[in-house]
Amino acid sequence: MTADQPQISLYPIDPDLAASKWIVVGASVQGTSHIKIPLPCQDAHAYKAINASIFVAAVADGLGSAVYAQAGAQLAAASAVAFVEQQLAAETPGDEAGWVQLARDCFLAACARLEAEAQKDQAVLRDYSTTLILAILTPDWLVTGHIGDGVVVASLEDGDLVLASQPMNEEYVNVTYPLTMPDMIHIAEFKASPAKVKALALLSDGMQHVSIRTVDHTPHPPFFEPLFRQLPGVKDMHKASQNLAEFMASEQICAHTDDDKTLLLIGRQRV
């Protein structure tokens, strides 16, 4: 049987995406500790190419202490992306304030979605506790929303590798702020930066330890650069995602982390 095999979540590649200029390679992989306990993979991700120039992605990490963490993470990520898609269909923000507002509204909507689910299931919001990272990529802006841990790393046109969004200052690694906490909207961070982004990575905290240098909180170039470099040449996104998932489930990674982990890479096709 597959008792020791991690549960891997790959999402089917949207045919529209394959026809667009966007490249997405991503996976959520169950942590070794969750295989042992056993707990399902409580990480989730979602994304959507709005059009040839705007892309939205979300990563959520359900808190192990929450009863419906898995559902919470999946719903939060999916509803965040759906909300942004819906809003952009009506209007595209023109300035920084507009994008930040969109990200804030998105978090409120994702939280409301969990609230509705909790009511439906006669549960409480806390049962769906999850972190949430949102990234919207446009030709001129990099927009992020962030509550809890995980990071967003951007590879810029000028060659720089930057931490575009990082966890709030929680002292202890086992304490995190969820989307479902009472004062969430004042604790979450929302940013819109004028940035020329070549490629983007969204990571849950399970991948953080192997890719971000803890001493100065900078992205580890030998981790990100080879991945970003290969993105534009990817022909089969599903196969590439499978390859990524195998890497994330490998001993090389699992020796350093036993948590669920998500890595979502977003780039553009080579022209």
Added chain:
Amino acid sequence: MSDESPDFDAKVASVAENPEQRCPCILLLDVSGSMDGAPINQLNAGLHTFRDSIRKNELASMRVEVAILTFGKVVELKQDFITVDQFNPPLLSARGQTPMGAAINLALDKLEERKQIYKQAGISYFRPWVFLITDGEPTDEWHSAATRIQAMEERKGVTFFVVGVDKANLTTLAQIAPKNRPPVKLNGLDFASMFIWLSSSLGKVSDSKIGAQVALPPTSDWTAITA
């Protein structure tokens, strides 16, 4: 599988060699004269059980850092912070009074020191644990220490457990322990079961980020039923 070479190979990425995350745990042990004989012998044996039990969990034995502070004739740091894979329990002997207040204060000072070391080295860390075991009650001034550790517990700066052995004064200990986690009474001298519980709890805590509320295993295997 196709035989063409893949256009994406994630294995070319190399991971950041970060120091392992740490989960500090201070054992605050009563070695006053009344612990002499069977209690101290069982406690010594229990420390070995603790080490062996954590070592079964490879990641936990690299993450959990144990320090041992004893209070009896003197307050003494018997073992400075060390990861469990390197830990060899000291042999404790029992003598003297119960200067618990001074011991709690020293434990908190040591924790602050350790956290500074983690920060300088870029090591991320879990919320520390302080695990106090006593068969009596403090013989020194303890109110200020109790206030200090309870305040820390309230702002989630520490997880503090108090275990009473034999004739321990649970009424006084209840004023020292955090309000939401009253002292528990050890079942006889079953330190072994208690330390197995502690190792599996620390294993769970150090396992991963599992949110602010960690569901610990039940303590019923090693606690006495009190009225």
